Amino acid sequence: MxxxxxxxxxxxxxxxxxxxxxxxxxxxxxxxxxxxxxxxxxxxxxxxxxxxxxxxxxxxxxxxxxxxxxxxxxxxxxxxxxxxxxxxxxxxxxxxxxxxxxxxxxxxxxxxxxxxxxxxxxxxxxxxxxxxxxxxxxxxxxxxxxxxxxxxxSGVLDTARLRTFIAAELNVPIAAVSACVLGQHGRNMVVIPRLSTVNGVPITKT
Structure with missing residues (x-):
């Protein structure tokens, strides 16, 4: 509805x-x-x-x-x-x-x-x-x-940018990367590391 x-x-x-x-x-x-x-x-x-x-x-x-x-x-x-x-x-x-x-x-x-x-x-x-x-x-x-x-x-754009950077840094397909950016579109935006993953594995564990 x-x-x-x-x-x-x-x-x-x-x-x-x-x-x-x-x-x-x-x-x-x-x-x-x-x-x-x-x-x-x-x-x-x-x-x-x-x-x-x-x-x-x-x-x-x-x-x-x-x-x-x-x-x-x-x-x-x-x-x-x-x-x-x-x-x-x-x-x-x-x-x-x-x-x-x-x-x-x-x-x-x-x-x-x-x-x-x-x-x-x-x-x-x-x-x-x-x-x-x-x-x-x-x-x-x-x-x-x-x-x-x-x-x-805001968040969609910043999240897309983060996914792109992670994929480039780790040399993996962008489709394999998930990420989440919250808050203000600017210096105060917040990245949630545990929600940033490659093939389901948090980047904090890669």
Whole structure:
């Protein structure tokens, strides 16, 4: 039984991605290649999302996918999205701490979230912009969405990175590695060694 606030991925028809940088464009590429949904890629830079979308679409005859992908500078094209993935904002520059990053990206995410809610009031928001915990909380406040409709990307990414590093260090297939990372996406994240295993054996015993 699925609650009214949650939708299965198989029922999705439209995903919008805000921010056409490396993360946003790569996300768009993976979604259309997998055939999960049609995608709208949005950015404030004129020509950027349109160019990225065209580059990705030109691979369709080779990779044999049929999902539609468009790039735009107009939020109106995102109307009635099932999911909106927010990747916009600046990355942390050398010497910049997370507080400085928060103050800069807060204004961006506030404006983006208002636009998202205006055109897709029933969507699910996935926050990627850093600092992701703070930006996710901000999006909940601005959107007034229930918490199960605003998600932050954090533990899954950090866990995937840890699995990759363990596999490389021990020279084993990534599929053989399980791991768990909890907490903040940053310096305070917590690795659980006993839950980090290779073929079921904790790395503490290898």
């Amino acid at each position: 699925v609650s009214s606030g949650v939708r299965l991925i198989s029922n999705l028809s439209k995903i919008s991605i805000i921010g056409a940088g490396h993360v946003g464009a790569t996300c768009a590429q993976r979604i259309v290649e997998k055939g999960y949904a049609d995608v709208v890629l949005v950015d404030i830079i004129q020509g950027l999302p349109q160019g990225k979308a065209l580059d990705i679409l030109e691979s369709a005859p080779i990779l044999n996918f049929n999902s539609r992908l468009s790039g735009t500078n107009d939020y109106q094209a995102t109307a009635n999205s099932d999911v909106v993935i927010i990747t916009s904002g600046i990355g942390r520059k050398p010497g910049m701490n997370r507080t400085e990053l928060l103050l800069t990206n807060r204004q961006i995410i506030t404006e983006v979230t208002h636009n998202v809610v205006n055109y897709s009031p029933n969507c699910i928001i996935i926050m990627v912009t850093n600092p992701v915990e703070a930006m996710t909380h901000l999006a909940i406040q601005v959107s007034q969405f229930p918490r199960n409709r605003v998600l932050g990307l």
